[in-house]
Amino acid sequence: PFNAKEREDIAHIWGKACGQAEALGAEVFDRLFKSCPATKTYFSKFNLEAGSADLKRQGGKILNAVGVATKHLDDLDSAFSQLSELHAFKLRVDPGNFDLLCHNILVVLAIHFPEDFTPAAHSAWDKFLASVSVTLCSKYR
Numbered sequence: 001p002f003n004a005k006e007r008e009d010i011a012h013i014w015g016k017a018c019g020q021a022e023a024l025g026a027e028v029f030d031r032l033f034k035s036c037p038a039t040k041t042y043f044s045k046f047n048l049e050a051g052s053a054d055l056k057r058q059g060g061k062i063l064n065a066v067g068v069a070t071k072h073l074d075d076l077d078s079a080f081s082q083l084s085e086l087h088a089f090k091l092r093v094d095p096g097n098f099d100l101l102c103h104n105i106l107v108v109l110a111i112h113f114p115e116d117f118t119p120a121a122h123s124a125w126d127k128f129l130a131s132v133s134v135t136l137c138s139k140y141r
């Protein structure tokens with residue numbers, strides 16, 4: 001469960017990020033692929049150059065899904081039930097990759113919103129993204 005301050009920090013930073021989900025998401029993927037090149041294997045049919053239309057589209061999808069999650073802190077399982085099935089049964093992304101992606105989301109938020117990314121906000125977002133990952137991995141067996 002998230003306390004009031006965590007909820008506030010999660011909503012506040014998403015409020016700053018939501019208008020630029022594609023640009024931030026593309027940056028998340030660019031960092032992910034450069035810092036953890038093995039993650040590129042899941043996107044073999046994408047143009048993986050920094051800022052490509054593919055990275056903007058996929059980055060936007062992922063960050064907007066994170067945005068939906070910010071509004072469902074108390075019912076992530078039901079909000080993400082379809083997305084969990086997609087990752088577990090169809091995409092079969094190795095669960096270890098979720099930590100790597102979440103780490104890169106944190107870094108990009110910290111770079112873009114340094115004033116807002118206080119230690120408390122850092123910790124709230126870390127906890128939030130970890131629960132998103134746990135939810136998306138919940139259907140793996």
Ligand code: ZNH
Pocket residue numbers: 039042043058061062063065066083086087091093097098099101102132133136
């Ligand atoms: Zn994922 C897809 C989200 C993680 C890989 N994804 C996706 C989508 C979404 C997402 C929303 C879209 C779907 C549709 O279209 O229907 N993810 C997400 C999130 C997360 C994730 C939220 C966390 C946080 N993913 C992930 C990871 C990986 C992935 C980690 C690896 C590395 N995804 C993926 C893929 C896909 C997806 C591969 C598909 C793409 C295409 O299109 O092909």
